[in-house]
Amino acid sequence: MQAKLSTMFQSLQVRNYRLFASGQLIKLIGVWMMFIAQDWLVLELTDDSATALGVVTALQFTPVLLLTLLSGRLADRYDKRMLLFVANAFWTVLALGMAALVITDLVQLWHVFAFAALLGVANAVETPVRQAFVSELVGTPLLPNALSLNAATFNSARIVGPAVAGLAIAAFDVGPVFLVTALSSIAPLVNVIRMRPAELHREALLPRDERASAKVIDGLRYVRRRPDLLLPMVMISVIATSLFNFQLTLAALAKTVFDTGAASFGLFSSALAVGALVGALAGTGRRSRPSVWLVLGAAVACATFGTLVGLAPAYWLVVALLLPTGFFMVFFAQAANQRIQLGTDAAFRGRVMALWVLVFLGTNPVGAPLIGWVAETYGAGASIWIGGLISLATALLALTWQLRRDGARLRFRVLPMPRFYVVSAPDC
DSSP: OHHHHHHHTGGGGSHHHHHHHHHHHHHHHHHHHHHHHHHHHHHHHHTSOHHHHHHHHHHHHHHHHHHHHHHHHHHHHSOHHHHHHHHHHHHHHHHHHHHHHHHTTOOOHHHHHHHHHHHHHHHHHHHHHHHHHHHHHHOSTTHHHHHHHHHHHHHHHHHHHHHHHHHHHHHHOSHHHHHHHHHHTHHHHHHHHHSOGGGSOOTTSOOHHHHTTOOHHHHHHHHHTOHHHHHHHHHHHHHHHHTOOHHHHHHHIIIIISOOOHHHHHHHHHHHHHHHHHHHHHTTTOOSOOOHHHHHHHHHHHHHHHHHHHHOOSHHHHHHHHHHHHHHHHHHHHHHHHHHHTTSOGGGHHHHHHHHHHHHHTTHHHHHHHHHHHHHHHOHHHHHHHHHHHHHHHHHHHHHHHHHHHTOOOOOOOOOOOOOOOOOOOOO
16 A cells, blocks of 8 residues: 555655656645636625626636647747746735735725636646646656646645535635735745756757747647647647536526525535545556547546536535546546646647647637626536536547547447356255
8 A cells, every 4th residue: 555655646755846746736725716706706795696707707818719729839949947936926926916906995896806717827828838747747657657646636626625615605705715815826936936947858859049930830739730739739629618617607507597605605616625535546547548538438437427417406416426527628638638748759749838828728718708697697517517428428429439440349238147046945
């Protein structure tokens, strides 16, 4: 057991990665607290408008749509460590400003909209750089383990953050939650400074003069020539747009369908995150590139359970179904991420991961307002199961395409029923 745990957390033996992961964990707990507080604040300011929640989500991710590919170019040209510092510093200033507005009771809806858009700018720069930076922290042999631990860190924060936020909002209102978020964002700044640049794994990168000529279009052409990269990109773009909107849909589900408060919304989010954490840890033992069949199978399971969440008639059943939904959601996303990263040349990793972030997060400006409108018009449950069915159709189409491309066939075998014999014993 001790050896298995040592293998599961092997990347934490690397000092630079340990600093990176601990800083991210502290910040992300605050970020998830802020997401809950922001959504609850919007509902209070708009008299429970799911459409307004969709607009906030769209504003938060629009910069990702517009700027992410340029950020990937920056990641392939400049020092990723310093880019992370600048992006996180900008995020800290934003969080402090928003906390001041909320605590002084001066906040208005347009402030939330502006904050969401500016936060999106910081995320558009930070996310692809952070994704590409992991390989420099641990090197290729430990990359699958480090990526899985990244997902575990993210989902650990999703467990702690919403639960604490729900209780804090009920006890103190939303202002203190925004303040905690601002203070927690200082941790990654300190830890980035404490890293040792000499211990980074940069030997696989192109020389500086060749990196200076890195172009966005070259990264797009690189992915277009690689069907093994293109398939998970297409799948995640559709599934993330239609199903991965739980930040929006669970808030509406808790408040409008089951008529519960912030603490119950936090329980929904925490249940999803518990399953997601287990899904992330399930991939920590992986040492090679995931197969396309693993990615496809996880996508089908994720879409199936997501559909069931939207159809669930009872509060407790939603909580129960969110556990496997969270598991397969992260297991699928992480397997797809690892398949892309481990199949990409280091010189293109920044631009390829920028495209990954674009299709994963940048589609939210399109999907979030539409999902919000469906939730407000037809109900929050419908917005979830419709997205689940779209995702399931996408996964099955991708499976069919891959089977035809490889000339493979799915075979189902009906196992014979076991036979039971009654043996009569002689009377004693």
